[in-house]
Amino acid sequence: MTHDEPKGGNREDALTAWLRQRLGEGHLLGDDAAVLPELPAGSRMVATVDSQIAGVHQPAWLAPRLAARRLLAVNLSDLAAMGAEPRHALLALSAPTGEGELDRKAYFEGLLEACAENGVTLAGGDLARTAETTIATLTLLGELPAGREPLRRLGAEAGHGLWVSGTLGESAAGRLLLARGARVGSEGGRWGVTLPDGLPDEFTFPARQAIWRHLAPEPELALGRALTGLPGVGAAMDLSDGLATDLPRLCRASGVGAEVDATALPLAAAFQDLCTWLDAAPLDLALAGGEDYSLLFTLRPGTPPPMGCSRIGRITEDDITLLEDGTPRPFPTNGWDHLSP
Secondary structure (H helix, E strand, O other), X not given: OEOOOOOOOOHHHHHHHHHHHXXXXXXXXXXXXXXXXXXXXXXXXXXXXXXXXXXXXXXOOOOHHHHHXXXXXXXXXXXXXXXXXXXXXXXXEEEOOOOOOOOHXXXXXXXXHHHHHOOOXXXXXXXXXXXXXXXXXXXXXXXXXXXXXXXXXXXXXXXXXXXXXXXXXHHHXXXXXXXXXXXXXXXXXXXXXXXXXXXXXXXXXXXXXXXXHHHOOOOOHHHHHHHHOOXXXXXXXXXXXXXXXXXXXXXHHHOOEEEEEHHHOOOOOOXXXXXXXXXXXXXXXXXXXXXXXXXXXXXXXXXXXXXXXXXXXXXEOOOEEEXXXXXXXXXXXXXXXXXXX
């Protein structure tokens, strides 16, 4: 870890000493840069970087352990979309000191737990101080083993089926529940969810599922690996900003259009009823809610799809349309935009 903290109290040195002890023998921390192991012959490195800003990408009150796990998960999703194996991470953590101080040890505990679960080694990073907001940026390095071609956004062709993994819109519903007062906390070492006042009992399970889907996404690493070995795969990417934003990106990269069937969009159980209580349109959340971290991909006709995936449409020559009750309409473009005010 490099530094930007005041030297007087040696707080940074104490934290990094604790971190080295926590990592144990063989850790890569201690120099100005990490020397990474040589890749096996024929393997290639894949790199991604993503940030989580408290109060922007996640609730400002979110427990440090969960915030760290979420940061790793959104990066892992990028590697899943390429079919790569996660290997090393570099964390730049800027957080307040004094009033509102981040529990940095708890943050690192959460990160290291998630790293261990996914075969990731923390190789280094940077510590800094901010006035108010915690900003965490993770660079994640992955490996494409010899002989494995990366999944790319280009490669979709007219006639391909358009597929998606998991369900859509659930994370957005979880975000709305948090805005209504839902909270997640830990007591006695166990995580618990407090649901908004007035939520009907029959919505308890789908509401909890939606909240966890938003706060603790599960990247599709296994599916990404499976797709790299499946003949007939065209293009692929992860759905982080919503289908309304990400599908046009895939189409632009491949130089094609698409037709999406609104009735084919996969929704979680009781999702539509939960949306009614939230006063939200299920189709809007499924298309534009974002942060599903599912994989969107195309398959040549006749290619057997992986389990747990749904065909939501097809690739066309040009234009992107949405079929509603059999009628083609212009495809919405109201997904997440990181630079919108």
